[in-house]
Amino acid sequence: MDLSPVAEDYLKAIYHLEDEYQRPIRTTEISEELDVTSPTVTSMLDSLAERELVDYTPYQGVELTDCGEEIVLKLIRNHRLLETFLMEHLDYSWSTVHDEADRLEHHVSDEFTQRLATFLGEPAMDPHGDPIPDSDLVIPEETPYTALTEYESGETVTVEQVPHRDPDIRDYLSQHRIGPGTRLVVDEVLSIDLVTVVPSSTETPVALPTHVARRIGARAVTK
Numbered sequence: 001m002d003l004s005p006v007a008e009d010y011l012k013a014i015y016h017l018e019d020e021y022q023r024p025i026r027t028t029e030i031s032e033e034l035d036v037t038s039p040t041v042t043s044m045l046d047s048l049a050e051r052e053l054v055d056y057t058p059y060q061g062v063e064l065t066d067c068g069e070e071i072v073l074k075l076i077r078n079h080r081l082l083e084t085f086l087m088e089h090l091d092y093s094w095s096t097v098h099d100e101a102d103r104l105e106h107h108v109s110d111e112f113t114q115r116l117a118t119f120l121g122e123p124a125m126d127p128h129g130d131p132i133p134d135s136d137l138v139i140p141e142e143t144p145y146t147a148l149t150e151y152e153s154g155e156t157v158t159v160e161q162v163p164h165r166d167p168d169i170r171d172y173l174s175q176h177r178i179g180p181g182t183r184l185v186v187d188e189v190l191s192i193d194l195v196t197v198v199p200s201s202t203e204t205p206v207a208l209p210t211h212v213a214r215r216i217g218a219r220a221v222t223k
Helices: 005-021 027-034 038-050 066-090 097-107 110-120 167-175
Strands: 054-057 061-064 156-161 183-190 194-199 206-209 217-220
Touching (some): 005 027, 005 038, 005 061, 005 066, 005 097, 027 038, 038 054, 066 097
Antiparallel strands (some): 054 061, 156 183, 183 194, 194 206
16 A cells, blocks of 8 residues: 555554553644644544544544554564664664664565565564564564563663653663663662662663653563
8 A cells, every 4th residue: 555654654653652542542642742733633534544544533533443553563563673674783773773764664665674574583572672573463462571660679670671762761761871781770669750770881870750661671680
């Protein structure tokens, strides 16, 4: 199906918002996610609904159809394989690779994607710790990692998965040298929605809002 990159970005936004909220998505939420006006969102949703990529009822919300979800899973597969290649072979950092893959994901063929997967050894995870859909577009529903908020003060963990779609969160973590592979000691879990951690590389406490710490996946370090 011939879709513009802009239309594909709308489908991706709906997919991620559905995953976050577990309900039909409001036009205002898509507007905030993509930084566009509500009338622009409504116009695009009408177009996507005509192509049977979304189920859209004004004032009730929008959901992806099976066809719309298939398009998104192909984009996610493209994106995460590209991120893996860019980091492993072109020395991109985990904090900069997302935007580059965002630009490229719309412009590669299915054949290229499969050749890339074969070249990379069919990786199951991307550099941020997110699962890569397989060639049948099957993606695990549960992460193998434990959220940072589930650990107690004094525990040592290794970061395996980081949130990276939000540039502000991505930059904050990068500035404090927290990324995949970072070893942390959980310092304090505060009642004011903060988790304080100490990266082993800096030994300087870093405060993380709970909503960010909840999206950091980690494994306990066994002593």
